[in-house]
Structures are given as C-alpha cells and as structure tokens.
Amino acid sequence: MEPDDPPSDLDPLLCEAVSWVVRAHSGEATRADRVELQQWRGMSAEHEEAFRQASWLWRVCREAARQLAEEAAAATAAADRSPAGDRCDPLQDDLSTDRDTSRNRLFSPKDR
Secondary structure (H helix, E strand, O other): OOOOOOOOOOOHHHHHHHHHHHHHHOOOOOHHHHHHHHHHHOOOHHHHHHHHHHHHHHHHHHHHHHHHHHHHHHHHHHHHHOOHHHOOOOOOOOOOOOOOHHHHHHHOHHHO
C-alpha cells in the first residue's frame, strides 16, 4: 500500500467522493472538472450521498485545523509575553554571587 492509498476497509465510493472534494478545493480544478463532478454526483443517489459525506468531512477537518492553528498561535503569543524572569537561562545565571552560599563554596577564591 502506498502512503496516499486509503485503507482497504473504507467505502470505495466515499474515497472517490473525498478525491473529488479535495480536487474541487485544490484551487486547480478546471471547468471540465466541475462538469465531470456534476456528472459523477448525478450517477446515483449513493454518489450524491457520498459527495455530501465527503463535503461534511472536509468542513469538519477544516474547522479542526483552524482551531488548532488558533490554539498554537495563542500559545506562541503567551510564551512571547512571558517575562524573562520566568524562563531558565543558564547563560545568564551568575554562579559566583553571594546569594547562594552552597554554590559559593564551589567557587571560593582559595579554590581558584
């Protein structure tokens, strides 16, 4: 099975409908594609129902992707607003200060 091949247990008609929906939303669909899609949908009530299901899936996935993008943007913005003191920066830590006497023992002048 190729990476783009659908699992074999999926309804082949639904898979075909999903392909039509993807093509229609790709920005590359031609007028001939639209005519062919209308003909495909008109082949049977099952074709039309499969197209409706595929369109619904497209909308649900698009909305989920939009929400995830908004959440990611909000998390990034919140991290950017975090004060510098909230972040651990080992390059900015001053280990030789008198604030922590346990660390000062490691760096006492007689040991240098």
